[in-house]
Amino acid sequence: MLAPYALGLVGLVLVPAVVTLAMAFADYDLIQAPRWIGLDNFRELASDEIFHAALRNSLVFAAFAVPARLLLALGLALLLHRRAAVVGTARTTAALPSAVPEIAYGLLWLWLFNPLYGPINQLLQIGGGNGLTALGRTPPQWLTDPADAQAAIVAMSVFTIGEMFVILLATRQALPPEVYELAAIEDATGWDVFRRITLPLMAPVLGLLLLRDTILSFQVSFVPVLVVTEGGPPPYGTTNLSLFVYRTGFEYLRYGYAAAATIVMLLLTIGAVALQWHLIRRYRRLYGL
């Protein structure tokens, strides 16, 4: 029963992982035989400006996108956990963007972000004149200004939270209603209920989603960056680690160098996860969960 899964695990995960690890210490371009070069790849990464930009962009993305995605998913779950008139439609709407194929999703945003005829900037220009916003400012140059382009990538990511939303919705619905009824009898305010009851009771799941989304953050930003900004604005406005690895490996055929960058990515992820795991453990001990 387990054989197909084990086969997949070995063939698609374990073997590539071991090969990647080995290649990180080699020079390989698909044509000549791999050459063992020790830590040279890592030394080059340390002084590579493009890699630094990619690293910075990935960290900025994670720092903004992960909390924003989690908070938005939590907010929607708390807003839509009750039964009410339009809640069903609203839940579907919240989950739907995650079901759109990534490339199509990217192409859609390419149109949404178009500075001239894209609906986002059209909306922002309502009430303003001469192509300015109502506040008299130039609308964001989504795809040509580096900071605006970064914001665009984060904005794209906060709508694909369907899975997180569904998990948090289920978690909230599984909380015992009597606990909330008791809080109502004790006249707890909405803020007290959220802070003293909902948040602590949902914290284990929120912690888990935080870990998972941090791990995923290096991956979810790949397609948007590839399709919408192509790593730009030039030179490397939104180039992130996954795009760096992709280009270095599959466009410049520097497989060893790309593998070394992958290892750095992996170490970063492990570091972030270890830190969060530590914090979550401390929290759980605090509440004896």
Next chain:
Amino acid sequence: MSLVLADVHAGYGGHEVLHGVDLSVASDELLVVLGPSGAGKSTLLRVVAGLEPATRGRIVIAGRDVTRLRPGRRNVSMVFQSYALFPHLTAGENIAFGLEVRDMPRAAARERARRAAETVGCAHLLDRRPGQLSGGERQRVALARALAREPDVFLLDEPLSNLDQELRVETRAELKALHAAVGRTLVHVTHDQTEALVLGDRIAVLREGRVEQVGTPEEIWRTPATTFVARFVGSPPMNLLPADGPLRGPLPADPAGQVGFRPEAVRFDDPDGPPGTVERVEVIGEDAYAYLRVDRHPVVARMPAADRPATGSTLPVAVRWADAHLFDAATGRRATRP
């Protein structure tokens, strides 16, 4: 009167559960609401607490009309069947919760919580979390939490039903003593008639969203107002036979009447009584219950286990008529005895 319900109707989604309940509870009284499941007992409690709206009628607590007030403004506290303790808070934090969210300073709230815990005997558990407590201990913490805020009315929704038999009997007695010590209005919901008879200053018997009878345990037992109360309170339930049936005493043999008598009132010492066939005998320690059939009517009799008849035997059946009741067969209401 500390709690008054006047013509209270309530229901969910077009289905009415309470059909005009009138009740008043004195300020130091322990009222037990007794009824089978589905009678609307919990709904009644939840309507008083404000967790469900009353679709009609008025609820008055300590002289204030609270019908339209939200739960937090009614000054009641509630013990849920599941206790509803916060799993992430210690027992002490659970007890102090209501005080702290009402902005009492933390130190003062903790002190009140400790005193409430001492009153119910769980002061040694304050630093533990619900997950580390037994069912009985959780029940105490829930009780202490209700006590800490000193509300006008305590509402207890089957608080003993999750305890095992021995603990239930023990806690029942403690609850009665606690109520005597605290001296406040307490409404206790249960489906357990023994619990109701032991605990209640008065009992309100609820059936399908209507109050069948309100009275002291003695009144409920001695003069049940309806055949429902007569049969629901008492185990095995009261025997009910047509008034013109095989067992006729000094009561009028009205074909529209029903006679009721408890198993204790059945005698076998009258040789002129109609014959009853013993179909089955249950022995419960010192007591025995004989299930007889008298001219196709089932009759249960209680006797000392030593005096029990053999299954299949036939005995002359008679009734101690001083302990018999007469009901109207059509309405089920108690008929006045001539």
